[in-house]
Amino acid sequence: MKKHVIIVGGGFAGINLIKSLRNDSRFRVTLVDKNNYHFFPPLIYQVATSFIEASNISYPFRKLISKYDNIHFHMGNLLKVHSESKTIETDTGNLKYDYLVLALGTEPNFFGMENVKRYALPMKNIEEALYLRNYMLLNLEEAARNKDVKAAEKLQNVVIAGGGPTGVELAGMLAEMGRYIAEKEYPEIKLGLSNLYLIDTLPNLLSSMSEMAQETAYQTLEKLGVKILLNVSVKDYADGKVILSDGKTIPTETLIWTSGVIGREVPGLPEKSIDRGRRILVDGYNKVLGTENIYALGDICLQLTEKEYPKGHPQLAQVAIQQAKNLGNNFKRIEDEKVLNPFRYNNKGSMAIISKFNAVVDLPKFSFKGFIAWLTWLFIHILPLVGFRNKIRLALEWLRLFITNNPSIRLILYPKRNNTSK
């Protein structure tokens, strides 16, 4: 009897677990995802800023699994886990499992601020990145038409909340877009896209990285004209103004939210297995506390068993990938009646690109910055892309873009139809 493994979520964790089980005929695996494609979040900001196409960093699940007889795909949204009947309920049908693996990742955390939730622009997936791209391009068009100087300026002010790697990378790229594109192609407007604010509650940008990385990010972005506000948080977003904790306000039509995440909700799990940031508590083998045969991987889980990580692991791609590989091996060890291996995180470092030709890299033993760091960043971000064609296409596209400074995909597209039939 083959064991039926259901994996909900085809992000880094989900597809790496599939890789581990795809040639093992003892398992029948069903991947459940609300989208029909895998995508690469670290490069989402380049889609949002019209730098690269969404297809450069996405890959259809069915193509990914088509060579493997024991892997299947079910497109659907997880609604509830029914552990007593070992079933999951999705909006497209119910499925029975022997092992259930939850790898649904996170969603933006707006910290209870209703206006921010309603009007700020998150950037966590392809749809949000494309929406943001359209939104900023439309604002530039409106600013170019608007004769009222104050209203036009408000349209050009862009506020980014969150000074982690995503906020820093986005600020750097928008500042350069302002310089290379908006000033050239939108002669009617004064500021282009370069009136940028980057806000963080903490005293430093890139707070999880080295002091060198923090200072480099600050100095480089400041030189590019980004207004960096630290030790201050967004309190509200009302009447077209971002309201800060120090009482100051910034008039803007664009508040981009990269300021924290919360685990996706999974109804049906025991209440005591949900911890801070709505992360699912797991043991050292990624099994959800208080359940049988249910596991959680990656950003959505909280594993407090490694003494070097008393508050849990950072929500990074490498953690998700390594946990998935370990769980895949453990599923095989269960079948072989062998002792299971607990998860141990191998920290390979972190990095952020700040501007063209300038990045910072923190390795476990040393840090470096500048052009070599930038080349390292490019290389490291091409390697894990799914699909050989995607890797080559992106490498060539980057080469062209960095030489010409002129991405040409600034298209405002709204896919829609007017009748209501399917």
Ligand SMILES: Cc1cc2nc3c(=O)[nH]c(=O)nc-3n(C[C@H](O)[C@H](O)[C@H](O)COP(=O)(O)OP(=O)(O)OC[C@H]3O[C@@H](n4cnc5c(N)ncnc54)[C@H](O)[C@@H]3O)c2cc1C
């Ligand atoms: C903008 C951005 C930049 C980042 N940059 C970096 C970086 O440079 N380096 C780094 O290490 N990490 C980075 N991260 C973090 C990294 O992307 C995550 O740690 C990693 O994606 C976690 O993998 P995961 O498999 O747990 O979840 P995800 O990759 O988020 O995958 C979750 C999957 O679940 C699916 N899903 C969600 N809800 C449902 C549902 N209800 N039903 C069915 N399917 C569902 C989604 O469609 C998705 O396919 C970044 C994240 C973001 C958002």
